[in-house]
Amino acid sequence: EVQLVESGGGLVQPGGSLRLSCAASGFTFSSYEMNWVRQAPGKGLEWVSYISSSGSTIYYADSVKGRFTISRDNAKNSLYLQMNSLRAEDTAVYYCARDRSSGGPHDYWGQGTLVTVSS
Amino acid sequence: DIQMTQSPSSLSASVGDRVTITCRASQGISNYLAWFQQKPGKAPKSLIYAASSLQSGVPSKFSGSGSGTDFTLTISSLQPEDFATYYCQQYNSYPFTFGQGTRLEIK
Numbered sequence: 001e002v003q004l005v006e007s008g009g010g011l012v013q014p015g016g017s018l019r020l021s022c023a024a025s026g027f028t029f030s031s032y033e034m035n036w037v038r039q040a041p042g043k044g045l046e047w048v049s050y051i052s053s054s055g056s057t058i059y060y061a062d063s064v065k066g067r068f069t070i071s072r073d074n075a076k077n078s079l080y081l082q083m084n085s086l087r088a089e090d091t092a093v094y095y096c097a098r099d100r101s102s103g104g105p106h107d108y109w110g111q112g113t114l115v116t117v118s119s
Numbered sequence: 120d121i122q123m124t125q126s127p128s129s130l131s132a133s134v135g136d137r138v139t140i141t142c143r144a145s146q147g148i149s150n151y152l153a154w155f156q157q158k159p160g161k162a163p164k165s166l167i168y169a170a171s172s173l174q175s176g177v178p179s180k181f182s183g184s185g186s187g188t189d190f191t192l193t194i195s196s197l198q199p200e201d202f203a204t205y206y207c208q209q210y211n212s213y214p215f216t217f218g219q220g221t222r223l224e225i226k
Contacts, residue, residue: 035215037163045155045163045206047215059213062120095162104168105153105210111162 002026002108009113022079022096030074033099036081038092086117125218131226136197140221142190142207151211154192158203
């Protein structure tokens with residue numbers, strides 16, 4: 001069974017940093033492209049970042065470019081999101097999502113982890 | 120960036136009804152369009168990809184169509200568990216973008 005479990009969320013002050021993790025199981029993690037998608041309270045979905053299966057190709061939304069860094073450790077079946085210079089508008093539930101092997105986005109999602117940026 | 124516009128933003132329907140949600144892209148995206156369902160407090164769930172291909176395990180009451188800029192999601196014979204928020208997403212080019220969502224409520 002495919003499982004994605006996020007962790008690392010919490011309360012952080014504006015300007016602070018946080019590192020999110022996503023532990024993957026039930027599939028060959030190293031073969032799949034991965035993403036982070038977020039959802040501010042009461043709002044819609046926003047794609048945040050993408051990383052290829054090898055980690056060689058990365059994309060970011062303009063809203064986080066230069067502040068967030070996506071990475072992965074295929075040996076540990078884990079995806080990460082390092083978030084720096086956090087702002088109030090980064091407050092959201094952050095989901096990790098797997099892309100399907102045959103092309104196309106987000107066939108499996110984690111349960112999400114809440115990040116709150118507030119003083 | 121490609122803008123995705125869903126209509127309506129909210130929709131009231133009754134159990135047993137058939138409903139259609141539309142999604143329009145600001146530029147052509149071929150068939151690189153996905154649909155997701157989200158229930159309150161839960162993660163989104165994949166329904167359809169490539170505009171009309173059903174995700175494994177999703178009932179055939181869900182169907183998608185369209186190509187280019189105009190797409191539809193149709194849900195037939197609504198059941199209580201279908202009342203949720205639905206999102207379209209283009210994956211033709213980065214940044215991938217979602218529609219604003221359509222909230223489907225019980226009448």
